[in-house]
Amino acid sequence: MTDARPRKHSVTLRGHRTSISLEEDFWQAFREIAEEEGKGLNELAAEIDEARGVSSGLASAIRLYVLRHYRRRHGQAE
Incomplete structure (x- = not known):
């Protein structure tokens, strides 16, 4: 397990820069998912942002x- 403290990374959502703080394990999983889906981190983050509501x-x-992605992969209910 890597460092559990959240780390900030910048992403661009619809032309605007923003910082997101996630633990390194989540960043790694998020990168892997984006790659699997053939998307960039900014694109996937924008999709999640649009779908999340307020x-x-x-x-x-x-x-x-990330959690739901891996649950689906392992046949677990959401």
Whole structure:
């Protein structure tokens, strides 16, 4: 397991730079998922941002996206 402290990374969402704080394990998983889907991190982050609504922050929405991705992969219900 890597360092559990969140690390900030900048992404561009619809032309605007923003910082997202995620633990390194989530960053790595997010990168892997984007690559599997043939998307850039900015593109995937923008899709998640658009779908999340206002009830959660972007970092939380990305963590949930990663979790759901791996649950689906292993045949677990969401």
